Amino acid sequence: MAAARDGDPGRLWFVAGRQLAGRGRQGRVWASPPGNLYSSLLLVDPCALNEAPQLGFVIGLALHDAVTAAMANTSGAGSVTLKWPNDLLVGGAKIAGILLEGRTVGTPGALAVAIGCGVNVTDSPEGTPYPTTHLAAHAPRANRASLFEALSAAMAARLAEWDRGRNFAALRSGWLERAAGLGTEARVRLPGGERHGRFVGLDPHGRLQLETADGLELIDAGDLYFPNLTMQSDVRNDAV
Template identity: 55%
Template sequence: MLGEAARAAGYRLIVRDEVASTMEEARRALDQGDPGQLWVVARSQSAGRGRHGRSWGSPPGNLYSSLLLVQPCEMALAPQLGFVAGLALHDAAAKVTGLSAPQLALKWPNDLLIDRAKTAGLLLEGESRAGRFAVTIGMGVNVASRPDDTPYPASFLKQAAPSASIETLLAALSDAWVARFSAWSLPGGFGPTRAAWLERAAFLGETITLRLAEGPLSGRFTGLDTSGRLELETAAGPRIVDAGDLYFGAPA
């Protein structure tokens, strides 16, 4: 069930036993004219996916969700919603586990970490259909288990809080989204959102490696610019990076 604040704000929930992916279910709802503010949750997925089309393992017991938003903002501002969603995930995980930064941290651009191990991931997609601009935010959270075949360390919420459950996490996440989205929607709202994200940022001030299309790029992670792009101090000077996969230390 969604949280009380989410229900009061008009958000709705549909739950499926198994789907190919919640992102596709949300897109189907959009095609059928759904007005948005819709959470789609599945108990399992047969074709879950992450960024760049990567598969996302989906065993039962974890949270697989997508949030459909219709006309949430100007198209140019839509990428900022990834930071809003990241903060909502951090808030929800903190409430469920009792953890806080820096143990619970956000990795640019789209992961939630516990002790530097991936616990949740985000996928944000925007599209225009029939004159409506829509954003779908996929959020997958390891609650009861973690995958064993990942190229990076992974963790799950029950390691930190054995009482954690999909139900308590979803209620906390849906309410946290309402609060964070409302704050972001205020004039100049990305400034406080950016500051809050940086307070929870993993690897800030550390040497990291970004895997870019042209090859790996290493440097010291110094912050985010006013658009949310990553600021990197490299041996060749400052760099601003729009998108990439972030690693810490040597290239993965």
């Protein structure tokens, strides 16, 4: 965001070996052991303000592309899934997370979006309330440099496909094809409490569609959990 305020035109990646002041979603603790990928992409005027949340699905698909490519010809390659709204899973265990931050900068006020993307490459956190894994546990030759190269190329391709939101319907369809827990029982933790139901899809704006006893509910943001989603037995997880 400092680069955006200084007039940078965007499409600029920042990559860190460690993030000493990194921030997790909703103020959660952020750990950054060396060897993992910590990257942020700055986009300036990527779309209209109301379409900016779609970028979470764009980077999610690019991340899926990059990790799947790194795991090509491995037993876990088919177990890479996207969990709404901002996680990537391998065999049901979290391997990566995404965080978007938007601000208006300059005059007359262009939209700047920082897309943060952290991937467990050689290490995964312990003591988390959910299973975690790292890329090297599935693809031993993987490293953060080659993964970043694949991610940056995939993101450029996905941004072109998205076309400033004009082609979001196609990306939404592609995201749902890779979605974790689609059609299964789910619970969503919200500031006002939890909602329970069945995850049935995304609406045209990317909101979660939760089929509950009271009918179909649309949820903009929240923590999604699948009580019956378990890790696949053929995927090794060294951290759990």
